[in-house]
Structures are given as C-alpha cells and as structure tokens.
Amino acid sequence: MKKLTLQILTAAVGLTAAQVAVFAAEPAAAGEGGRTGAAFSAATQAIARHDDHAAAADLRQAAAVLEHEAARAGGDAKRALVAARADLESSASALDHGTEQTARELDRSFARADHAMALAQREQAAQSWSEKAYARSGRELKEAADSLASAGDWAGGRAKAAAHAAAAGADAVGDKLARGGHWARDEVASGFDSLGRGLDDLGRAIGVNSKARSLPVGG
Template sequence: MIIKPIALAGLLAAAQLANVAYAQAPKGAPAAAVQPASPATPAALQLKAPEDWIIYDNTTTYTPVLDDLSRHLDAARKAFDAKDNKKAATEMRAAADELKKQAARADKESKELVAADQALLAADQKFTQDAVARINASATKVSSAASAIESGKITKKSDLDQALDTAARADLDRRWVVTDVTTWYPVSEEPQRHFTNAVADYGRKEYTAAAAEIRKATGYLRLEAGRASGQAKQALDKSVLDLDRLAPAVAKGSLKETKEMDKAFAEANQALAQAYRAKAGESWVRQAYERTGYELKAAAHGLESAAGWVGGEAKTIAASTVAETRALGDKLASGSQWTRNEVVKGLQALASGISAVGQQIKPGK
C-alpha cells in the first residue's frame, strides 16, 4: 500500500492525465497490449459483510470490524461489558500496538514513495507526518484507556467512549490511509446495501432499524474520508454530516416521504465514486495496476448506485460508463491484457460519468 500524495490532485487533472500515464512506459514501449508488472494482489477478492460492529455514543456511531485494530477494539469492549477488565485492558493494549505498527508502516512507505518520486516530496512528507503523528496519538490514548480500565477508573461504557473521544476515533479512522485492498474492497458495496435496507425498514415503519442502517453506512464513509483528499474528501465529509443529520429524523419517523433519503444516498454514493476514481488515478500513476482495477470496480458500483437513487436519465447516463469501467477494472485486477490508451480513456470517461450524474442529483450545480 502506498500513502496517498496530496500533490497528485494536480497531476491527475483530466487534461494532464494522458501525459502522466504515458510517462510511466519505458521509451520505445509498444502501444499494444501491456501485461501489468506491479506486485500481485489476489485476483478474485470477494465482497462480504463486516465481522461485527463497534457501537459508540449510545448507538449513534458505528464502526465496522474489518481488521486487526478493529478486532482488538471490539474484543476489548465485549470483555469490558462482561466485566473482564484484565482481558479488556489486554485487548486495548493490543489495539495500541497495532496503531503503532500502522504508523511505522505509513512512515516507511512514505520514505519509499519519496525515494521513487522527488517531485512529490513536500506534499507527501507533510501528509504522512500528520498521519503518523495522529495515529501515534491515538495509540497513546488507547494505552491510557487500557490502564484506566485495568485500575478500575473506567467503569461504564460511556466513560470508555469519553476516553476514546470523537477526535481520537476520527484519528483511528485514519488507519484507512494505510489499509490494504484486501480489507477495503470486499466491503466497498456495503454502504449501498445499508441504504437500501434503510428505505425498506422505513417503509415498514421500523424507524429505529432504518436509522441504524444509515449509521452503519456512514461508518464506511468516515473510513473512506480518512484516506481521501481534495474535492473527494470534501464530498465525503459533507455526506457524513448530512447522514448524521438524517439518521435522527429517520429514527423519529418524521420524514413525510423518502425523497430526502434518496437524495442523501445518491450524494453519498457519488462521493464514494469520486473518491475511488481519485484513488484509481493515483494507483495508475504509481503503476499499482491491480489496485487500480479494484478501485475502478468500486467506483463503478458507486456511480451505478448513485444513479439508481436518482433514476430516469441518470441511470441511462451512467449505464455505459459503469459497464465499461467494470470491464476495465476486471482486466486490471485479474492481470489480463490491457493498453495504456484504454486505461487513460477509461479514467477520463469515468470522471465525466461521475460529473454527469452529479448534475442529475443537483441540477445546475
């Protein structure tokens, strides 16, 4: 996994993308089909639901259990509920150790990136130094919470939530910056599933369940916002705020119709598509072709889902782009033959498709 460079935002502008991409090929390289040469990732990652959920703030904040860090945090909370403070403290310390490992990995990968591309030195160092500092700060807070549990100073779940305050949990989510494709891709379609469930639950007047589904989807958007930058991050952050405002209204059953949900879900999926498209562009420039493929597949799903909530012309606009992007993503992810022209055009077409659907979600903007 390579840390995302903020400076790539400029490199990946549509007008410049073709030149950057072709610059990766050796002089004299044929324009015919190219076989990927980047380190292999599993060619058939399967979509799946998370193992469980960590619930904070009296059921208003959900975080999916997906990796070693979240597994340790989940185990700590369950042990705490069972009044096994020793085990809870042990698991919290294991979570702190995992955060330290991730911070070290982020630092190492940043140095490798800098060695590979001096042009991105300043932006990459600033971003990574900030990420490493925040992850290490979170590790310190988790360690402190472990000691407080073990000494009996923390006795209620609300106290534990306070120890891992909102800022600390936001920093925990920054681990998504260094997460591997095998962790995030299998759950990339989960937000849409939860959105669909929310509408179904609301229609059955199961308002509490509908709100919980929205909050679960929001948990994924928070994670993706942690590794996004630029406009993609802004769009994800806005969707998180919108969904956080929507969930309480849904829980009360105060929506007169589901159009408000439809619009919020369309915007959230479009934001995810935009973020995955940006990551695909970064991975392509870095010659991480398998990751590019999975990011394209995830972006295609986000675009298709966004158009689905709008319906009508939006679905028509998105259909061909979604199909072509998925086909290209499959080629890259599986190591099949592809050409550089094909990938460059595919990235540009996807960006245009996301923009066009955005016009349907918010006409005139």
C-alpha cells in the same frame, strides 16, 4: 426504490473504530453500492416496516463508512464524502425524532453518498496506477464504477441510464487490469475519463458541485 437484496450485519447505532475498519475493508458487492449498499438496503426495509429507529441506525452505519473514507481522501472527493455523511446523519437524526423522510429525499441522499464514494475510489485507483500497482488499480476502478452505477440507480430516470453507460467502460478496463489482461495506456486513460464524465454528469443531476479531477494515467 431500489430492489432490496442484502441484509445489514448489525443493528447497532454506532460502530467502533475496529468495526468501521472491518466494514470498510469488505469487498464491494456488485450492484449494491459496495460498502454502503447493505446499510442503504436495510434502511429502506426498516422504513417500509415503519421502524424508524432501525433505519436511523443503518444510516449511521453508512455514515461511518463515509467518515472512514473521508479520512484518507482529499480535495473534492473528501468534501463530497463529508457532505454526504452530514446528509445521512441529518436524516438519521430526523428519523430518531419521528420526522418523516420521503423516499425521494432518501434516494437523493443515497445517490450523493455513492457518488462521493465513486469519486474517492477513482482517486484511489489513480494513485495505485501511479504506483504501478495495476491489479489493485483495476479493482479500485471497478469499485468506483460500481458506486457510480449504484448512485445512478438511486437517482433514477435518465441519470440512471447515463451513469450505467459511463460505468460500463470503466468497469471493463478495471477488469482487464485486475485480471492481468492485455491493456493499452490510452485505453486505461479512456476508462478513467469516462468515469469522470459520468460522475460530473450525475453530480449535476443530483445537485453535487464536486468534480472528478483530470488524472495523469494516460500517455
């Protein structure tokens, strides 16, 4: 499983609306799946020490983040978030009832969750771009790239390498936008397109039907 480096902030089974908002507003942690990464890391740690109830609580925290994101997403991104949340809730319920969850099952659920986050973050970045909020768009594009890379980490194998390659280009473009550097519209469009192709490729590898839609950010 992915190397565990972050600790979860709380072991509560559920989050209040305020807690969800605070958790969702925290900046993405590079290499750890952003806002879901700490919960996934904590869940795998809990399972390793045979504390299934703690693991279930961590999965529900991640599910709460997906629910929060789904509330402001649309289209395939929303459907992917809803489905990924349901997977996490199902795994949490199974753990609470003493049903073993294999590393393979959890890795795939985590990959699907981070894939869904990346879909939504890419859409948010495109919306910010359309509003000429270029720095914000860059930050959101970098978050999407980070989520794609993290999803690839959970998927493993060839999917991991492909996801990281696709994420790298988008991250570089996002960095230019976020820092106010020089960029060209075609370059930005290429970053969004690379991310979209990477999401579609990874989606096929992990059994997700949701597609990254074409976004009008070039020209």
